[in-house]
Amino acid sequence: MFGLIDGNNFYASCERVFRPDLRNKPVVVLSNNDGCAIARSNEAKALGIPMGAPAFQYQQLFLQNQVTVFSANFVLYGDISNRMVSICRRYCKDLEVYSIDESFMDFHGYDYVNLQKHCEELREKIFLGLDIPTSIGLAPTKTLAKIANKIAKKFPEKTNAVYLLDSPTKIEKALKWFPLEDIWGIGRRNFDKFSKIGVKTAWDFCQLPEAFVQKEMGILGLRMHKELLGEKQYDLSDMRPKKGIATTRTFDKKTNQLCVLKERIASFAFKSSEKLRRQQSCCRFVTVFIMTDRFQRDLHQYSNSFTITLPNPSSSAIEISKAAQLALDKIFLPQFQYKKAGVMLSEFVPDTQRLTSLFDEDFFAKHQPIMQIMDKMNKRLGADKIKLASMDIQKTWKMNQKNLSPRHSTDLQQIIIVKAE
DNA sequence: TCTGGGGTCCTAGGACCC
DNA sequence: TCTGGGGTCCTAGGACCC
Numbered sequence: 001m002f003g004l005i006d007g008n009n010f011y012a013s014c015e016r017v018f019r020p021d022l023r024n025k026p027v028v029v030l031s032n033n034d035g036c037a038i039a040r041s042n043e044a045k046a047l048g049i050p051m052g053a054p055a056f057q058y059q060q061l062f063l064q065n066q067v068t069v070f071s072a073n074f075v076l077y078g079d080i081s082n083r084m085v086s087i088c089r090r091y092c093k094d095l096e097v098y099s100i101d102e103s104f105m106d107f108h109g110y111d112y113v114n115l116q117k118h119c120e121e122l123r124e125k126i127f128l129g130l131d132i133p134t135s136i137g138l139a140p141t142k143t144l145a146k147i148a149n150k151i152a153k154k155f156p157e158k159t160n161a162v163y164l165l166d167s168p169t170k171i172e173k174a175l176k177w178f179p180l181e182d183i184w185g186i187g188r189r190n191f192d193k194f195s196k197i198g199v200k201t202a203w204d205f206c207q208l209p210e211a212f213v214q215k216e217m218g219i220l221g222l223r224m225h226k227e228l229l230g231e232k233q234y235d236l237s238d239m240r241p242k243k244g245i246a247t248t249r250t251f252d253k254k255t256n257q258l259c260v261l262k263e264r265i266a267s268f269a270f271k272s273s274e275k276l277r278r279q280q281s282c283c284r285f286v287t288v289f290i291m292t293d294r295f296q297r298d299l300h301q302y303s304n305s306f307t308i309t310l311p312n313p314s315s316s317a318i319e320i321s322k323a324a325q326l327a328l329d330k331i332f333l334p335q336f337q338y339k340k341a342g343v344m345l346s347e348f349v350p351d352t353q354r355l356t357s358l359f360d361e362d363f364f365a366k367h368q369p370i371m372q373i374m375d376k377m378n379k380r381l382g383a384d385k386i387k388l389a390s391m392d393i394q395k396t397w398k399m400n401q402k403n404l405s406p407r408h409s410t411d412l413q414q415i416i417i418v419k420a421e
Numbered sequence: 422t423c424t425g426g427g428g429t430c431c432t433a434g435g436a437c438c439c
Numbered sequence: 440t441c442t443g444g445g446g447t448c449c450t451a452g453g454a455c456c457c
Contacts, residue, residue: 031426036425052424052425053424056422056424102457218454220454220455243429245428246428248426248427250424293424342426428457429454430455432452433450437447438445439445
């Protein structure tokens, strides 16, 4: 059996941990720049605030209904997520962290364990320790476990928020009830295509011939079909290092100034290189992209990217930042107003297994000591204490974060003090 | 005025090889 | 008029996930 555990309305629940006064009240968490809603409490969902709702369109509704709005605090969510995973590992050794709020658990060999009780206990432990409500689905395949999880979430009273899909009868009943568009792997495109021919539920989808599904959706669709019928196609995936690392941002205001973009690109390159060094890899490719405001349809649109191949694999912030500047020079056109840009790194090798050229200078080796010191200092003193001179030294760039909660669980300066009266 | 930021995998088609 | 058959590799773009 596979288990899938996830945090209910995860970011909103994280914010409530330190704001118990917000229980049973509408809470919304906004994306970077306070752009759009990326998490909603049940009460906020009931007000009709959809996922991805642009904040500016909903100001009125927020005010009228006393919705508490937070700016995204990813440091907090990441920390709570790590704590959640470490509790899960005590209940299942084979675990795959699928996203910040979701983990798959492989319960093979638990034949003599009552999984329902086992998982109910796990939920309680997380709730007692972290104050985060969770839901757990259990089923013979990952795709079915996803469905079981949604049933657990939808009917918490009946299921104790743990639902076991173990018999063919229960599976059939669940599939007949489960809407096609909510299946893991069915997106907008496929939903439109299949609903046109009358396929409305997971069960309808299962009745389609395999050949037809493969023709319409390719190999992924075929695997999904089999998984829904209980034939395992996916195991837990191992924790491979990432294949691409990106730092991208939408700007507060548009700009057509090359010097402004240069500074942004330097900062994004620096951030990306930090993530790369954290996974102890070097990259070969540095890609830069810039684009205009896609929402302003009346303005001329431009979007372009350029990739630089480094002579030797590197994770040096200095070298990657310089390469990024070169790439920017290749695509910058002064007649456009830019709204978004980013730096992406790819083609990784572990930094102990680099093949270096005989003829090109090896900046990775040359810069490694200083990179190590920079990373150490930034870790101890707080992000961005040590920067490249090409970065924003004056700190003129600030994200819109009007309602950022404190980092209670990761910063000693911001720790909660409990007074005994 | 204001609309996020990461990732993964697959496929079709072109360019090239013999 | 008639113009093979089998590969590989790379890339851009699509579709999906959270």
